[in-house]
Amino acid sequence: MITFRDIQIKFGNFHAIKNLNLQINEGEFFTFLGPSGCGKTTILRSLVGFITPSSGQIMLIDRDITHVPIEKRGISMVFQSYALFPTMNVYENIAFGMRVKKASKAEVDREVRDIAQKVDLKEEQLFKKVSELSGGQQQRVAIARALVLKPSILALDEPLSNLDAKLRVQLRNELKNLQKKFGITTIYVTHDQEEALTLSDRIAVFNNGIVEQVGTPQEVYNQSQTEFVCNFIGDINKIDPRTIQNSRLKEYIDPNKVAYIRNEKVSLLSLPDQDAVQMRGRIVDQEFYGLYSKYVIEVSGGGLLKTIEKESGLAHNKVGDEITIYIQSKDILQY
Numbered sequence: 001m002i003t004f005r006d007i008q009i010k011f012g013n014f015h016a017i018k019n020l021n022l023q024i025n026e027g028e029f030f031t032f033l034g035p036s037g038c039g040k041t042t043i044l045r046s047l048v049g050f051i052t053p054s055s056g057q058i059m060l061i062d063r064d065i066t067h068v069p070i071e072k073r074g075i076s077m078v079f080q081s082y083a084l085f086p087t088m089n090v091y092e093n094i095a096f097g098m099r100v101k102k103a104s105k106a107e108v109d110r111e112v113r114d115i116a117q118k119v120d121l122k123e124e125q126l127f128k129k130v131s132e133l134s135g136g137q138q139q140r141v142a143i144a145r146a147l148v149l150k151p152s153i154l155a156l157d158e159p160l161s162n163l164d165a166k167l168r169v170q171l172r173n174e175l176k177n178l179q180k181k182f183g184i185t186t187i188y189v190t191h192d193q194e195e196a197l198t199l200s201d202r203i204a205v206f207n208n209g210i211v212e213q214v215g216t217p218q219e220v221y222n223q224s225q226t227e228f229v230c231n232f233i234g235d236i237n238k239i240d241p242r243t244i245q246n247s248r249l250k251e252y253i254d255p256n257k258v259a260y261i262r263n264e265k266v267s268l269l270s271l272p273d274q275d276a277v278q279m280r281g282r283i284v285d286q287e288f289y290g291l292y293s294k295y296v297i298e299v300s301g302g303g304l305l306k307t308i309e310k311e312s313g314l315a316h317n318k319v320g321d322e323i324t325i326y327i328q329s330k331d332i333l334q335y
Helices: 038-050 090-100 106-120 123-128 135-147 166-181 193-197 217-222 229-231 242-246
Strands: 002-011 014-024 029-033 055-060 074-080 151-157 185-190 202-207 212-213 236-238 259-260 279-290 294-299 304-310 321-328
Touching: 002 038, 002 321, 014 038, 014 212, 029 038, 029 193, 038 074, 038 151, 038 185, 074 135, 090 106, 090 123, 090 135, 106 123, 106 135, 135 151, 135 166, 185 193, 193 217, 202 217, 202 229, 212 217, 212 229, 229 259, 294 321
Parallel strands: 029 185, 029 202, 074 151, 151 185
Antiparallel strands: 002 014, 002 055, 202 212, 236 259, 279 294, 279 321, 294 304
């Protein structure tokens, strides 16, 4: 549906986007993920029309929209700050775009009330000032204002970053449900790996103006294609060369490469895999999180490995315990 072809974006001598080629499918929840300043918001703004690429094409189905005015692209955007009008009530905020398009009063009223119901805004909230609403309610207003225009694409620029952690998780789930309900192609920008993994159909990981990997959350997490992606997504162990040399890991790891393993792939339970590598170690640190505990293990022969153990009530590992850990060779990432 959306195709970025050889897109470059420069600001003076600064190269914000370096030759981007990317395809986004219709109805997909697609996330641009990366650290601050990596180019993800820049490319989103170029799609919406706030920024014109220095070179290349942005295609929407078979239409070149690279130089098409913002209002003619059929794309709605929800900003990080929500950008609601403080002097208007909720109803007027949602109705604003339709009134600009000269829709009839009856049509405006019908569509505003319909979309408000779909995003769980109650009747009495429609006539409150936006300043009287909670952060979560304001976010629903911003989404309703975007969706009431029936766009072909919804662009969201870090819409949850101003909310507290508990509300962020709640609204993350609501966002995904809304996207499924409307079936709308959604482009989502975030630096939060957990958000990206839980929400997305596919993810593009940005780094310094280039895309390091595009894939499903499972592919990006378990088959990270570059060392940057491997380190940016989730918690991971960089395996100490001493740990490799003093165990059977050396049979599986190229000595000319750097090796990593996800924390949860280091097991404290015996694995059925005959080729699983066993190592002895001692717990030197523990952090309790309620549902699980994190351990730091000093491996016999040198090196530290972190692991996670679910709190089942059966295990009673503690700092100072001598234990056996297990690693499957297929879980090792090498670069």
